[in-house]
Amino acid sequence: MSLVISHLARRFGPTPVLRGIDLAVEQRELIALLGPSGSGKTTLLRIIAGLDWPDAGGLSFDGDDWLARSAGERRIGLVFQHYALFPHMTVRDNIAFGLSVRPRGNRPDRAGIADRVGRLLRFLQIEGLADRYPAELSGGQRQRVALGRAMAIEPRVLLLDEPFGALDAQVRRDLRRWLRGVHDSTGTTTIFVTHDQEEAFELADRVVVMNAGMIEQAGRPDEIYDHPATPFVARFLGLTVEVPVAMRAGRAEAAGLDLTALPRRAIPDGPATLFLRPADIQPLPDPAAPFRVTEIVSTGALLRIMARDDAGCRIEAEIPRRDGRDLREGQPVALRPVTGQIFPAGGTLAARAPATPVTLKEAFA
């Protein structure tokens, strides 16, 4: 166990921003803090970094009480969305900065620093940028350099706050893969903040979903994707179709919906809510079905099918375009969810469930 966060609380004036955070981060783990704006992700990151202090709770690293340590003593690498590099310094000097300001006993000599920076530049595949100034770099290149600067001090924990937030989609994707590769080679314990689901799921070993200052769920990406633990997580992860159902002997029933593909659940008889992703609902032409297609919209590869029954219940399904050739507006369709999540009424917990071969070790050898 490396980083242990216990019962952490923080308020700003009367507003509680963190309301009892408990999280243990293993050595070498890559954790994503995922949540909507204002859920407290940055505040938590700042407290870990030593840039802010909690009102209550604990924070330790390998048993050492970090709340008794300054930011510098914690040896943390930080990368922010707009972490301005020093504009008057070249990339090489920016990366060397963290090493050159170390206390004397701990500081390599000039040749040692130059050697380390050279190896790090190669490792991060930014050798060609070494003599440029930040103004001569693209956004993606700047963030690679910012990561290099954060890593030069061999941080015990690397903290990234929306590091790719300001970049366009393709660059973000490239940087994600690059970051994952860097992490896999170095094994630096890493926590990054994002509100981008795809980014969190592609990059992280474990995703921590935050909402209103609390952790709603923490787990492996596929675990969270397949089994959201709360209605909030379900909605946040795209299970946006909510259907009132009646539970009977573990099966969900709803008029006009074929729910036979859903497995039995250990949920008491009575009212419940079924949460579905539009992509998990199959609309099948059926003259006897109570739902009718009201609208078909193409988004390119996909068709969005809106359906409605006489009682006014509206359900949206999303299917690959090639699967929708037989569907027409006005046509009766049976709706068949293939998977979904059920929460008892009241919304409590669900019953269901690189180009160069230099490694960082070599870079610092």
Ligand SMILES: Nc1ncnc2c1ncn2[C@@H]1O[C@H](COP(=O)(O)OP(=O)(O)OP(=O)(O)O)[C@@H](O)[C@H]1O
């Ligand atoms: N120094 C401060 N003083 C007062 N309120 C603050 C301060 N810092 C943050 N807050 C408030 O605390 C709440 C949580 O902010 P925080 O930045 O931690 O959320 P976040 O999840 O990182 O959001 P975002 O994704 O928008 O960055 C917000 O309502 C914010 O306005």
